[in-house]
Amino acid sequence: MKLNMHKKRKTTILVSVVAAMILGGATVWASDHGDAPAISGKTTDLTDLYVFQSPENNNNLVFVGNVQGLLSPEASKTAAFDEKTLLEFKIDTDNDNKENLVIQCVPKNGKMYVYGPVQPATVGTASSTINSEASAIVDITPYASSTPIVTTTSKGIKIFAGPRDDPFFFDLPQYLKVVSNQATSFNNPGTDALAGTNVLSVVVELPKSLLGNGSSINVWLETKQKS
Template identity: 55%
Template sequence: MKKLKIILGVGLLAVAGYFTVAADHIDAPAVMGGSSDITDYFAFQGQDNNNIVFVANVQGLLAPGSATSSATFDENVMIEFNIDTNADAVEDLVIQAVPRDGKMYFFGPYQPNSTGISSTIKSEALATSVNISQYGGAAAISNSSVSGIKAFAGPRDDPFFFDFAQYSEIIAGNATSFNNPGSDTFAGTNVMSIVVEVPKALLGGSGSINTWVESKRK
């Protein structure tokens, strides 16, 4: 077992019935621009209605080319997906994503030994791994485990659409609404993405959950 105690980034609390999204690009002062900076969190029902997909993106605003090709997952940072199945805002299950030697290892979902800011990696828990995909035309790599969990890790185009310029105009009082469709501030930039698709049966079966994501450093 390995213990990780210091939270370096936290995604927003959200409810995952069919689709939810939270975004926070370079806004957290303690982690801004670092390897643990969470940019987006998505949770939604999979193409297979029996599954839920969790997506955490980190290291936002990576320019195409060398900035993206040289980006790597920090082996001292764990991404933890927290899942609350009884609506008490405390994690009942976790899925922990840990990079090591070119692979992303997923542990869980399992009931954690402790909740809150302290985490222990239960290495004997249900595990899934996938080779981390590379940037630059290489085919994306995904993997499925015998438990039905599917996984991906690697660079991806930033999926979050936000018109930051128009938002600034609204905040300044110069506008009252967003344009349709507006201008995507993040277009052409990349993120490092971690994706895990999990059968609802491993999450209590209903698919009605609260979920949030954290990045934690050793």
């Protein structure tokens, strides 16, 4: 399955990160850490979208959505998913840039409820919550837990939700030197400016068969709150 990626913003919903994917071994990501200090809706701030083939099962695809970036270890102790915020993976299976399937993730009372993938009731910037039974439910893993809490369903859907070390690597000091013409290249190894910071992560692994029979998909990630 083919996967490409770009990023876009939806002002009515806050932010959306987009990818297109080949259903194969590719790993694709998009990242946006710059908004975190500036926006008012910290709990809805997206940092990363990753979509990749499971390293353990070639028939599965893994979706990772990260929010609330730049969390210090101290802040991570009390950081929590916002129960008023819906995190939604949107999946376009026919390359018309309109979602054919959605995966909705809703936190409530210390658990993450995952719905879908199913056909959405509405298409576009507005979303309607899925009324069917949750596809999977998992306890949100506490910060610094020695063992991540993972739920696996009879349909082969695996989910995780909780704090994670920020996986995105960015050598900010050297980047600033490059863009200001003080340097012409990056260092190897570089300096990870995000080292020691965390994100809140939702991970959904599921069989590719649940996404249809196409050879490629487009994926984007949104956070939404009731208006």
